[in-house]
Amino acid sequence: MxxxxxxxxxxxxxxxxxxxxxxxxxxxxxxxxxxxxxxxxxxxxxxxPIIRSISISFYKWDGLYQADGTSNAEWVGLQNYINLFSDDRFYTALYNNVLWLVLFMLAVPIGLGIALFLNQTVTGMRFYKSMFFFPFVISQVVVGLIYGWFYNPDFGVVGSLWKLAFCEEVVNIVGNLRTVCSVDPPAVLESEDYATFAIIVAGLWPQIAYCMILYLTGLNNVSPDQIEAGRLDNAKGWRMLWYVIIPQLRPATFIAVVVTVIGALRSFDMIAIMTRGGPGDGSTTVLAYYMYEVSIGEYGGRFGYGSAIATVLFLIMLVYISYFLFRMYQDEKGQ
Amino acid sequence: MIRTIIKTSASLGAAALMATTAFAGDLVINFDDPNPGPKAGFEAAVEAFKKAHPDVNVTVNINDREAHKTAIRNFLSAEAPDVTSWYPGNRMAPFVNAGLFEDISDMWASDPNLSTSFEAIKPTMTMNGKQWGVPYSYYQWGIYYRKDIFDKLGLSEPKTWDELLSACGKMKEAGVTPFTIGTKFLWTAAGVFDYLNLRTNGYEVHNDLTAGKIKYTDDKIRATFAKWEEMLDKCSFVNNHATMSWQDAIAPFANGDAAMYVMGNFAVDGFKNAGLTADQIDYFPFPEITKDLPRAEEAPADAFFIPSRAKNKEDARKFLAFIARPEIQSEWNKTIGQLPPNSKAEVGDDKFIQEGFQTVSTAAGLAQFYDRDAPAEMAKAGMEGFQQFMTDPSKLEEILTKLDEVQAKVYQ
Structure with a gap:
């Protein structure tokens, strides 16, 4: 004052x-x-936490402190990393992470396709748009549960359709109905070969919705005069899309790719819900889930090893984050 | 009206007084099962304790089972309660070795009740030659079956392996899948493995295996897996078991598609909730495989421990001594439908409890469970191997070699 x-x-x-x-x-x-x-x-x-996590990765630690407060950790140097490189499951997890990254990218073009399809003026369009956006709003855990049921060979959609084709109901010994199939329905989540793909498909569902909404907002900002000009120059269909629309959607594409990469790398919830890393020898494990399982999972308690996995995951992300920051920096400089 | 107000304010005042004067008597207990039955049993025991020790001000925290498993790692070394529930066997090893559980061997030696009525279960509570907790309940494992289906097919409870296999044959002929199981959470497969191993090789081999003294590629363990393969072949399990939890696997059992289930006694509640009556289900111990081998059983126990950072160890000991009493254990286990570890306690008159008591009390040895006897990392790898074997027995060699590798790493 x-x-x-x-x-x-x-x-x-x-x-x-x-x-x-x-x-x-x-x-x-x-x-x-x-x-x-x-x-x-x-x-x-x-x-x-990053520094702590990296430092814990050099110890063998069961996550416990003694009654007097001293840590149980024991210095082992690079041993955790050495173990990691001879651990089959680590490679499985790494491979699955790559698979997630590659296949998750499908969300971007599919999202764009749906956005283009929905970008028209029809009565009730807002309603349809929000229905398409719906899967992104519900929790990943719920998506995992829904897909778990969807794939269920006994009572899921897949199982029910299969039953129509290959199965018949018979009365069992106590008089209840029982289904007998000439060919057993596919249990995708039980198969070591297909379970990861099945989970990725489930993960794509909300991710496509997310990309779609990004493109829908992007499409609102596409300048009509450029389209007009394109029309005059006789551009239509694919050429119009490729040379006129998509270049204008570059910011949306960038964000869509960013969120999709992030989504792929943190694919934890659905694996935890649908297969818990199984079946078999951790066939659907990714690094994030493996890290959880080794350290704080029920049979975990190996925090040093878990931290080593976390550090590797961090380094992978660092490559991507650096690229992202570099792009941002370039853009800022350009302005 | 006025009277009640006076009454409540008087009791409030008394409570406030108690809270201040009896500060030293605060007792905090962490419990890990919020399901209605177990919760009621625990709360009744706490009420009885409060009556017997009005000077102790008891606070109870009841947590979800899975959450408790994670939380205990933190609260034992930070803000420790005075008493906490946990499991004996190898599950208590990390906390015992870190010095986070109080050694209560003196209680086991001096308390007249604990020192005489718990002989059978004492080894389970012992580690490094000392006792660390007091068990309040345990339960039997075995084969639960559809009695109505057995009756229809003219089958009786199989006593030997061959009888089991031939019974399975008859079931398959009648279009009934012999066994149901859900292995999504892995441990159910460990129950089957444990029994095959206990019946093929006996209690010592079970302990040696979980203690890392014999390899998974050992001929004895191979023999166990050979029996398992025979079981998968002649007594098949339901399809898609790897996608089901143990609760999901009740569905085919309740529907009459499958006739048997290797399970712990807690599953009876699930069977009844699925619409089966007590007459439709029955229990028999896992049949004999190797002739005249002393019969050991799986009987996991639940127990209470005192964290070494507890503030009120004196009352905590009083509580442990109290829940060990025969009348408390009788009442508690009647409520939750399990067996009291105290040999002087009364066993409930439910038929499963009676049969289970028969089975367990005459056993030559009591195993905890594969995932409680083996260290965590080994247990995880082992159970994954079991599940993998069940879905594809041809991978046996690969699985056993892998388990040997893990074993070499874990027990070094």
Missing amino acids: TATPAVPVNAADGPNRQSSWLRRNRIKVAPWLFLAPALIFFFVYVIV
Whole structure:
């Protein structure tokens, strides 16, 4: 209150030297003050855990402290990493992660396709759009459950359709109905070869919805004059899409790719719900799930090893994050 | 009206007084089963304890079972309760070895009840020559079957392996799948493996295997797997078992498509909820395989432990001694339909409990369970191997070699 007129008058002989320093440097200080809350949280919840996790990866630790508070951890150097490279399941997880990354990218073109299809003015379009967007709103866990039932060979959609074709109902020994099939229905989640693909398909469902909504907003910003100009130059169909529309959707494409990569790398919930990393020798495990299973899962308690997996996953993400930051930096510079 | 107000305010005042004066008597207990039956049994025992020790102010935290398994790792070394439920066998090993559980051997030696009535289960509670907890309940495993189906086919409870195989043959002829199972959560397959191993090789081999003293490629274990292959072939299991939980696997059993289920006694509740009556289901112990081998059984126990960081160990000991009493154990286990570890306690008159008691009390040895006897990492790999074997027995060689590798790493 009193400060407004007092600034120039009392600057020299002010009672508070600090405030004068602050005043002199406020242009420099202000951004840091605004950044401080975010920086503190970023440091405490992101940087510190990363450092802790990397340091734990050099120990053999069951996650417990002794009664007097000393940790049970035992320094083993690079042993966890050495074990990792001779661990078959680590390679399975890595391979599945790559599979997720590659196949998850399908969400981008499919999302674009649905967005183009929905980008028209028909009565009730908003309703259809929101129905298409619906799977993204529900929790991944619920999607996992729904697909788990969908694939179920006994009572799921897949099983029921199969039964129409190959099965008949017979009365069993106690008088209840029982289905007998000439060819057994496919149990995709039980098959080591197909389970991962089945989960990726389930994961694509909400991811496509997400990409679709990104493209729908992108399509709103496509400039009509350019389309008009394209028309005059006799562009239609694929050529119109490829040379006129898609270049204008570049920002949306970029975001769609980013969120899809993130979605693929954190594919944890559905695996946990649908197969728990199984069947067989961890055939659907990805790095994130393996890390959980080894450290805090029911038969886990190997925090050092889990941290080593986490570190590898972090390094993989780092490649991608660096590229992302580089792109951002380039864009900023270009403006 | 006024009277009740006076009454409540008086009791409130008394409670406030108690809370301040009896501060030293705060007892915090963590329990891990919020299902209606187990919760009622536990709460009744706590009420009885409160009556017997009015000076102790008991606080109870009841947590979900899976959440408890994760939380215990934190609360034992941070804000420890005075008493917590946990499992004996190898499951308590990490906490015992980290010094997070209180050694209560003195109680086992001096308490007249604990020292005399728990002989059978004492080895289970013992590690490094000391006792670490007090069991309040255990239950039998065995084969639960559809009595109505057996009656229709003129079958009786098989006593030997050959009788079991021929019974399976008759069931298959009649279009009934002999066994149901759901192996999505793996441990059900370990139950089958444990029994085949206990019946083929006996209790010692089970212990040696879970202690890492014999290999999975050993001829004895191969013999167990050979029996399992025979079982898969002649007594087939339901299809798609790897996608089902043990609860899902009740469906074919309840529908009459499958006639038997290798399970623990807790499943009876599930059978009844699926619409089966007590007359339709019955129990028999897993049949003999190797002739005249002393019969050992699976009988996992649930117990209470005192964390070494507990604040009120004195009352915690009182609580453990209290729940060991025969009358408390009788009442508790009648409520939850399980067996009291105290040999002087009364066994409920439910037929499954009676038969289970017969089976377990005459057994030559009690195994906990594969995943409680073997260390966690070994148990996980082993059970995955079992599931894999059940879906594709031709992978046996690959599985056994893999398990040997894990074993070499775990027990080094």
